[in-house]
Amino acid sequence: MKILMYTVRPDEQGPINEWVKQHPDYHIDTNTVPLNADTVDLAKGYDGVVILQHASIPDPIVYQKLREFGIKQLSLRSTGYEIIDLAEATKNGLAVTNVPGYSPRSVSELVLADVMYLLRHLGEVREREQHGDFRWTNTEAKEIHTLTVGIIGAGKIGSAVARIFRALGATVIAADPIHRPDLNDTLTYVDHETVYKTADIVTMHTPLTDETHHMINAKVFKEMKSTAIFINASRGPVVKTEDLVDALDNKEIAAAAIDTFEGETPIVNHDLTGKPIHNDNLEKLLAMPNVNVSPHIGFYTEVAVQNMVEITLNDVETILQGKTSLHQVN
Numbered sequence: 001m002k003i004l005m006y007t008v009r010p011d012e013q014g015p016i017n018e019w020v021k022q023h024p025d026y027h028i029d030t031n032t033v034p035l036n037a038d039t040v041d042l043a044k045g046y047d048g049v050v051i052l053q054h055a056s057i058p059d060p061i062v063y064q065k066l067r068e069f070g071i072k073q074l075s076l077r078s079t080g081y082e083i084i085d086l087a088e089a090t091k092n093g094l095a096v097t098n099v100p101g102y103s104p105r106s107v108s109e110l111v112l113a114d115v116m117y118l119l120r121h122l123g124e125v126r127e128r129e130q131h132g133d134f135r136w137t138n139t140e141a142k143e144i145h146t147l148t149v150g151i152i153g154a155g156k157i158g159s160a161v162a163r164i165f166r167a168l169g170a171t172v173i174a175a176d177p178i179h180r181p182d183l184n185d186t187l188t189y190v191d192h193e194t195v196y197k198t199a200d201i202v203t204m205h206t207p208l209t210d211e212t213h214h215m216i217n218a219k220v221f222k223e224m225k226s227t228a229i230f231i232n233a234s235r236g237p238v239v240k241t242e243d244l245v246d247a248l249d250n251k252e253i254a255a256a257a258i259d260t261f262e263g264e265t266p267i268v269n270h271d272l273t274g275k276p277i278h279n280d281n282l283e284k285l286l287a288m289p290n291v292n293v294s295p296h297i298g299f300y301t302e303v304a305v306q307n308m309v310e311i312t313l314n315d316v317e318t319i320l321q322g323k324t325s326l327h328q329v330n
């Protein structure tokens with residue numbers, strides 16, 4: 001059996017080689033391009049296709065061609081799968097799989113790092129030190145156990161965030177339509193408005209859907225505490241970025257960390273040294289010492305990369321054997 005993996009990074013090659021060693025009947029080829037209408041022909045002659053990319057695949061021709069090539073699945077090495085047109089995939093007989101829970105700790109530990117960085121004003125401290133100002137002005141910090149952490153979307157990642165902050169003594173509240181009894185000792189479920197109004201740290205962990213698109217906007221920022229820290233490590237378009245910039249400019253919130261942002265595809269994991277980034281809102285956020293921008297690295301840990309590769313390839317194998325993968329999303 002032959003599998004083609006798109007957009008493979010060098011750090012994924014080790015886990016891929018390990019998987020092939022355990023599965024001698026499979027041959028895997030890799031490339032470094034995203035799947036789209038220009039690159040779909042590369043999949044001709046393969047039995048299975050695996051992708052990982054930020055760019056959406058809206059063009060129906062991609063799904064039609066995969067069907068014409070006799071391919072039965074399209075497996076994502078990611079959790080989020082909003083880049084796929086599921087209706088087109090289904091129409092063309094493609095089972096789409098994702099990797100839920102490859103390592104909820106990966107993203108939740110970045111959230112912890114962001115919160116510590118912002119709570120201790122390390123961005124402001126570093127900015128001042130660079131021009132010789134070593135004073136303590138405005139750097140008195142709050143301790144985590146005195147704070148309320150508000151989670152929007154307490155699924156696999158959101159609940160891992162909840163556990164970390166509960167272990168550090170914070171009060172944790174969450175808004176999620178699904179209430180999990182196993183989290184009863186960790187958090188209290190409340191409505192969205194209560195999270196916005198009462199949390200000292202508001203952190204986003206929903207998927208990107210029609211409902212969550214721009215769910216954080218000017219109206220919501222006005223509800224938050226002026227001392228609040230806002231974090232988005234879910235998907236960029238969950239937040240209306242221009243409203244985030246305004247909320248920070250107008251001191252409606254105190255600080256923010258964003259691991260995902262609108263228009264990130266041409267920026268994330270690219271070296272743009274000396275080149276324009278063509279994203280005005282991002283440039284404004286990058287210039288603020290009370291904002292930490294990271295280029296979608298929440299997932300990027302050794303454990304996560306290993307699991308993303310291994311679980312995806314196991315799913316391809318399952319489908320190629322004529323069975324149904326537990327991770328099929330259509």
Ligand SMILES: NC(=O)C1=CN([C@@H]2O[C@H](COP(=O)(O)OP(=O)(O)OC[C@H]3O[C@@H](n4cnc5c(N)ncnc54)[C@H](O)[C@@H]3O)[C@@H](O)[C@H]2O)C=CC1
Pocket residue numbers: 079080081100101107152153154155156157158175176177178205206207208211212233234235259260296297298299300
């Ligand atoms: N920054 C990064 O590198 C990464 C980001 N992600 C993003 O994080 C998202 C969440 O991942 P998981 O926790 O694994 O997914 P999950 O499916 O386990 O949890 C998502 C939770 O959000 C809840 N939810 C949906 N709509 C909601 C709404 N309107 N209000 C409140 N809650 C709502 C769901 O009920 C569910 O409990 C992914 O869909 C992906 O977009 C995932 C992995 C890495």
Ligand SMILES: O=C(O)C(=O)[C@H](O)COP(=O)(O)O
Pocket residue numbers: 052053054077078079080081296298299
């Ligand atoms: O798994 C996800 O969802 C992520 O966000 C990871 O960062 C990787 O997926 P892409 O966003 O790069 O598709």
